[in-house]
Amino acid sequence: MQMWNFQTSRKTYNTIPKVISVLAIIFIGLGAQKIINKHFPNLNAHITISFTHLLYAGVAVILAILALMNYDSMSQKSRTVLHTAKINWLPPTATDVSHTAPGIISFSYELIECTLPENDFIKLAELEKWDIQKKSQFPANIRMKELPKLREIDGFGPIDIILNGYKYESRGANGGGVTVSYDIDLQRMIYDWSSH
Numbered sequence: 001m002q003m004w005n006f007q008t009s010r011k012t013y014n015t016i017p018k019v020i021s022v023l024a025i026i027f028i029g030l031g032a033q034k035i036i037n038k039h040f041p042n043l044n045a046h047i048t049i050s051f052t053h054l055l056y057a058g059v060a061v062i063l064a065i066l067a068l069m070n071y072d073s074m075s076q077k078s079r080t081v082l083h084t085a086k087i088n089w090l091p092p093t094a095t096d097v098s099h100t101a102p103g104i105i106s107f108s109y110e111l112i113e114c115t116l117p118e119n120d121f122i123k124l125a126e127l128e129k130w131d132i133q134k135k136s137q138f139p140a141n142i143r144m145k146e147l148p149k150l151r152e153i154d155g156f157g158p159i160d161i162i163l164n165g166y167k168y169e170s171r172g173a174n175g176g177g178v179t180v181s182y183d184i185d186l187q188r189m190i191y192d193w194s195s196h
Contacts, residue, residue, distance in 0.1 A: 082146055087112055093120045094189075100144050109194040111144055116189045121166070121182050124189075130168040130180055138162055141169075141179040142192045150183060 085099035090112075097114040116124070125132045140150060140160040149158035162183045171177035176196040182189050 080144065080146060082144075085112070087114075090114060091116070091120045091124060093117055098144055098147060108196070109192070111142060112189075112191040113143060113147060114189050115187050116182075117187060118182070118184055121187075121189055125166070125168065125180070130178075132166040132168045132180070132182070134165075135162075135167050136164050138165070138167060138181075140181050140183070140190050143190060150186065150188070 079102070080098070080100040082098045083096050085097040087094070087097055087099060090097065094114040094116045097112070099110070099112050101110045102108060122132070124130075138161070140162055143160055150160050150162065152158050153161065162181055164184045166180075166182040166184070168180045169178070171179075174196045176194050178191070178193050180189065180191050
């Protein structure tokens with residue numbers, strides 16, 4: 001059986017920019033305070049500039065920049081890549097990967113669909129702590145409208161139904177969370193995440 005290692009989970013990639021932003025604010029504030037004290041030593045006699053003031057100013061500037069970036073990204077249509085998307089937390093055996101999400105900043109939802117061997121899906125579920133349950137004849141979760149229906153059933157026509165597979169769902173009080181479905185017959189994983 002082919003062995004592989006998963007790359008760093010997407011949760012880490014979502015956390016890193018936040019940590020870097022906080023550290024950047026701290027270093028900018030400290031650096032600005034030292035520069036002001038060094039080059040303008042008499043300034044403190046007239047105006048009291050503390051690290052806290054600089055920190056608030058830095059936060060305000062960064063929030064303004066993020067607000068502008070968020071406005072720009074929200075005005076764009078969803079970014080969709082069909083069949084050739086690269087998702088760093090999927091195993092290397094994942095193929096025919098499709099991905100869609102809104103603009104760069106405001107990720108209010110994310111859809112991923114790929115072909116993945118059943119054994120590798122089970123390993124991924126263990127890594128991500130998805131408590132998957134084996135089920136039969138259940139509707140697939142939200143899918144990209146650009147992709148064809150999973151199968152055609154006499155009397156129903158094209159339909160997104162899984163005849164034999166696994167399902168995991170974790171939703172908060174506001175409706176946000178994760179749903180993952182896996183079709184054993186098609187070896188197809190369907191993942192959706194939303195903030196609400």
